[in-house]
Amino acid sequence: MQVYRHVVAGELTHTHVPQDGADLDAFMDWFSHASYRGPIALDTETTGLDIYSPNYRLRTVQFGDRDTAWVIHWERGGDFVESAHCALRNGRRFLIHNAPFDWAVLDRHAGVPLESLAPRTVDTRILAGLVDPRQPQEGGRGTGLKPLSAWYVDPGAPDTQGDLTAVFRSLGLTKATGWAGIPLDHPTYNLYAGLDVILTSRLYPALLAELDMLCVRQRLIDYEHEIARICAVMQRRGMVLDLDYTRQLDADLQREAEHYAEVATTYAVGNVNSNAQLASALRAMGEVIGETAETRTKSGAPKLDKPVLLALADLNKDWKRVGLREPNPLADAVIRSKRAAKWRSAYTSTFLDVADSEGRVHPFINSMQARTARMSITRPALQTLPGDEARIRRCLLAEPGHVIGSTDFQAIEMRVLAALADVRKMKAGFAAGEDIHMFTARLIVGEETTEAHRKQFKTVGLGKIYGGGIPTLARQSGASEEATGRAVRAYDTVYPEIKRMSRRWQRQARETGLVHLSVTGRRLPLDRDRMYAVVNYACQSAARDCLGQSLIHMEEAGLLPYLRLPIHDEVVYSAPQAESMEIAREIERCMTFELHGVPITADSKVGGRSWGSLYGADH
DNA sequence: GTAATCACG
DNA sequence: ACGTACGTGATTACT
Numbered sequence: 001m002q003v004y005r006h007v008v009a010g011e012l013t014h015t016h017v018p019q020d021g022a023d024l025d026a027f028m029d030w031f032s033h034a035s036y037r038g039p040i041a042l043d044t045e046t047t048g049l050d051i052y053s054p055n056y057r058l059r060t061v062q063f064g065d066r067d068t069a070w071v072i073h074w075e076r077g078g079d080f081v082e083s084a085h086c087a088l089r090n091g092r093r094f095l096i097h098n099a100p101f102d103w104a105v106l107d108r109h110a111g112v113p114l115e116s117l118a119p120r121t122v123d124t125r126i127l128a129g130l131v132d133p134r135q136p137q138e139g140g141r142g143t144g145l146k147p148l149s150a151w152y153v154d155p156g157a158p159d160t161q162g163d164l165t166a167v168f169r170s171l172g173l174t175k176a177t178g179w180a181g182i183p184l185d186h187p188t189y190n191l192y193a194g195l196d197v198i199l200t201s202r203l204y205p206a207l208l209a210e211l212d213m214l215c216v217r218q219r220l221i222d223y224e225h226e227i228a229r230i231c232a233v234m235q236r237r238g239m240v241l242d243l244d245y246t247r248q249l250d251a252d253l254q255r256e257a258e259h260y261a262e263v264a265t266t267y268a269v270g271n272v273n274s275n276a277q278l279a280s281a282l283r284a285m286g287e288v289i290g291e292t293a294e295t296r297t298k299s300g301a302p303k304l305d306k307p308v309l310l311a312l313a314d315l316n317k318d319w320k321r322v323g324l325r326e327p328n329p330l331a332d333a334v335i336r337s338k339r340a341a342k343w344r345s346a347y348t349s350t351f352l353d354v355a356d357s358e359g360r361v362h363p364f365i366n367s368m369q370a371r372t373a374r375m376s377i378t379r380p381a382l383q384t385l386p387g388d389e390a391r392i393r394r395c396l397l398a399e400p401g402h403v404i405g406s407t408d409f410q411a412i413e414m415r416v417l418a419a420l421a422d423v424r425k426m427k428a429g430f431a432a433g434e435d436i437h438m439f440t441a442r443l444i445v446g447e448e449t450t451e452a453h454r455k456q457f458k459t460v461g462l463g464k465i466y467g468g469g470i471p472t473l474a475r476q477s478g479a480s481e482e483a484t485g486r487a488v489r490a491y492d493t494v495y496p497e498i499k500r501m502s503r504r505w506q507r508q509a510r511e512t513g514l515v516h517l518s519v520t521g522r523r524l525p526l527d528r529d530r531m532y533a534v535v536n537y538a539c540q541s542a543a544r545d546c547l548g549q550s551l552i553h554m555e556e557a558g559l560l561p562y563l564r565l566p567i568h569d570e571v572v573y574s575a576p577q578a579e580s581m582e583i584a585r586e587i588e589r590c591m592t593f594e595l596h597g598v599p600i601t602a603d604s605k606v607g608g609r610s611w612g613s614l615y616g617a618d619h
Numbered sequence: 620g621t622a623a624t625c626a627c628g
Numbered sequence: 629a630c631g632t633a634c635g636t637g638a639t640t641a642c643t
Contacts, residue, residue, distance in 0.1 A: 271640095271641085273624095273639085273640055273641065274640090274641065274642095275623075275624090275641080276641085276642090297622080297623065297624095298622080298623090299621095299622070299623085301622095301623085303623095304623090304624090305623080305624060305625080306624080306625070338624085338625090339625090341639090342624090342625065342626080342638085342639070342640095343626090345638080345639065345640095346625085346626070346637085346638055346639070347626090350638090369635090369636070369637095370634095370635050370636060371635075372634085372635065374628090374635060374636070375636095376635090376636055376637070377636095377637085378637060378638085379637095380637095380638095381626080381627085381636090381637045381638065382627095383626090383627055383628075383636075383637080384625090384626040384627035384628090384636080384637065384638085385626075385627075386625095386626065386627085387626085387627070387628095392626095408628095413628095462633085462634095463633065465633085465634075466633035466634045466635095467631095467632065467633055467634070468632080468633030468634090469631060469632055469633075470631095471632095472632085472633050473633080476633080529632085530632070530634095531632095532631075532632055532633095533632085533633090533634065535634095536633080536634045536635080537634080537635090539634090540628095540634065540635065543628095567627080567628070568627085568628040568635090568636090569628065570628080
């Protein structure tokens with residue numbers, strides 16, 4: 001038996017690394033008596049993050065409590081696999097920090113279905129996020145194992161991941177190759193593998209005590225674990241990639257990027273991503289850029305973003321000729337080259353990189369990422385695919401014989417605002433089934449309300465949710481500050497409860513440590529200099545919890561196998577063509593309920609085989 | 620690492 | 629006292 005000793009918070013800990021059958025028997029003996037010591041921490045070390053690539057390997061599985069860890073070398077196969085497998089399947093409850101990752105690894109590479117593991121998992125990352133969702137750079141304690149261990153367990157706890165990258169370098173490996181290349185018996189690798197479970201184990205009682213002290217309800221903790229599990233099922237299912245189309249588009253975009261980059265070089269811009277080169281070249285052509293404060297960035301450089309370049313190229317935001325000026329050919333070439341290169345690197349190339357051997361992408365869904373617990377999707381970032389044309393979304397398909405559907409909440413944040421701030425007239429509008437922005441416009445303008453009025457008050461409503469001021473709203477809408485000011489004052493007159501509730505929430509937060517307690521009991525920390533953001537946080541998090549509750553309804557209704565992605569106020573799914581309308585109706589039903597007397601409603605679109613069929617020119 | 624940029628709700 | 633646009637992921641240039 002290899003044993004490593006390490007002092008954690010002044011106490012000696014032991015990390016055991018079994019070398020033979022007798023050592024594994026000792027592990028099983030420890031494991032079978034571990035029930036006296038509460039839930040066991042569980043972790044894995046693997047060859048990297050590309051869980052779905054064909055040469056991915058599970059290297060070790062670690063188990064531990066507050067002073068003892070066992071690092072089982074899964075990679076050695078035979079009895080090592082047998083022992084770890086036996087422990088994993090024995091029905092015991094486990095603590096995992098960031099469980100969705102280990103669920104996915106163990107489901108795919110250890111034959112432990114997430115249906116078996118997830119219901120007996122407590123995720124310490126979820127617990128930490130319910131205490132304080134902020135990252136260290138936002139003034140929080142973070143939700144990573146390292147910052148949390150430093151806060152709750154031992155300020156001197158090693159940065160097990162960070163320190164290992166230094167070890168990788170000393171072995172001639174990199175961050176990318178180290179996890180796969182480090183020898184299985186490397187002492188630091190094994191010690192740190194063990195420390196991860198020891199730290200997780202020690203985090204647990206500290207977080208439980210904190211949650212208890214803060215009166216965070218168990219119902220919320222359970223709810224988040226269910227949502228995490230549902231999202232893990234969606235990740236495991238993944239989404240079909242149209243490989244031929246994606247390869248073709250990737251090549252087309254590469255040609256497009258290179259062609260326009262070539263054009264840019266004829267204007268002395270050798271690198272279209274260098275704004276310094278671009279600024280001097282545009283000035284040499286006689287263009288006026290960065291002359292006023294508004295046309296410069298924070299650091300004083302001339303602003304050269306998409307709106308600026310589109311205007312120079314005489315294009316509107318739909319990339320159509322305006323006819324206001326002679327198009328600047330350099331600006332035109334640079335935006336086209338940059339867009340093609342970005343679409344390729346962010347989308348098509350990533351799709352091809354992360355696809356599994358069957359051509360499916362399995363995006364990582366972080367079910368409580370933002371401060372408001374909004375979800376995020378990465379590898380690839382499927383929440384941020386271009387919506388103005390369908391080319392990128394066409395890469396993603398429904399299953400064979402299925403079609404893509406999308407059901408979204410209708411104006412969810414406005415409804416949530418009406419419900420939470422108890423906005424009397426707004427609630428009446430929703431209760432009457434009205435289009436809320438038209439309803440508002442009619443309340444203020446009267447009979448002669450036009451589509452332009454609707455648009456104006458929609459902007460004001462969005463401004464209320466974001467906490468925007470008159471100058472920002474005016475800039476957004478293009479209207480004058482006078483007109484915008486009048487519209488905002490009229491809005492405040494018909495819906496006075498919003499401002500009142502904002503002040504009340506801010507006052508309450510000042511009395512309770514700058515934390516707003518959401519309608520679901522979630523703790524939303526506020527920044528002292530941005531207290532006005534409480535309205536946004538309350539609405540955004542309540543809207544997120546509406547989606548979370550809907551996902552739970554959908555699972556209960558047997559719809560989880562169809563679900564593919566949660567996108568803030570929308571779910572995307574793949575449904576058998578013949579039943580697609582019925583499934584869409586069922587999903588709508590799962591997204592329909594009341595919140596404080598305000599109807600929350602949903603609306604579906606059902607398309608063809610590709611996600612792109614719901615977007616752009618195809619639609 | 621920070622800033623700038625661009626993609627989304 | 630007043631007013632403040634919110635939340636993400638990803639890439640690239642530059643220090």
